[in-house]
């Protein structure tokens with residue numbers, strides 16, 4: 001028995017990196033997957049190789065039709081929707097004084113509008129489902145924020161602003177949908193992926209770089225029934241770097 005047997009999950013940006021690892025972790029826990037990416041991906045075959053079920057919906061998450069197609073695929077193909085993992089993202093790094101309108105708009109659009117569109121559609125589905133089923137339902141949202149919302153991030157004013165918005169959206173989702181049985185949390189992962197490698201640079205001495213496989217179990221947990229009393233929280237996943245901040249001085 002997996003913790004997510006009988007549950008249906010959507011993961012955006014699941015073609016590579018963090019989203020792929022998250023989709024595989026949810027499939028291992030027993031969920032049926034609707035995966036999304038703009039790029040080509042083998043993730044459906046990988047999920048099927050695990051014995052899981054998956055369907056790919058190609059498309060841009062900042063396009064309303066993609067969000068619609070994702071929720072429709074979950075309900076029509078797998079009979080419902082229980083988990084939404086908003087992960088798709090892009091970087092257009094530039095110092096503030098050089099940033100173009102297009103670089104600003106694209107990053108805000110893909111991250112913030114992307115999170116909004118799918119969250120809204122899932123929320124509408126869950127509210128309807130709750131009303132038809134005695135008032136509550138099963139809904140889990142895991143959003144992808146970043147510690148950049150708190151500390152800034154050099155050369156990423158667009159990304160930091162989008163992640164601040166996503167954090168606030170997560171809290172609003174948690175508060176607004178709690179009564180329907182929906183839980184919403186955000187993760188701030190510092191995982192090394194194709195997208196983030198250039199930004200994070202080398203890991204500090206003594207610390208193995210955090211891989212997507214270190215982050216994915218947290219997402220599977222937050223998606224699970226066990227996380228039923230956890231909502232409106234922001235989880236920073238730093239991968240042991242905190243140990244370097246305060247080396248022990250007492251035996």
Ligand code: ADP
Nearest residue numbers: 013015016017018037038060061088089193195
């Ligand atoms: P990370 O795993 O750190 O989020 P990656 O580059 O590894 O970064 O993964 C981000 C994923 O999101 C990629 O697979 C990328 O193709 C996908 N992606 C980028 N933009 C969009 C978009 N507009 N809609 C859907 N997926 C997207």
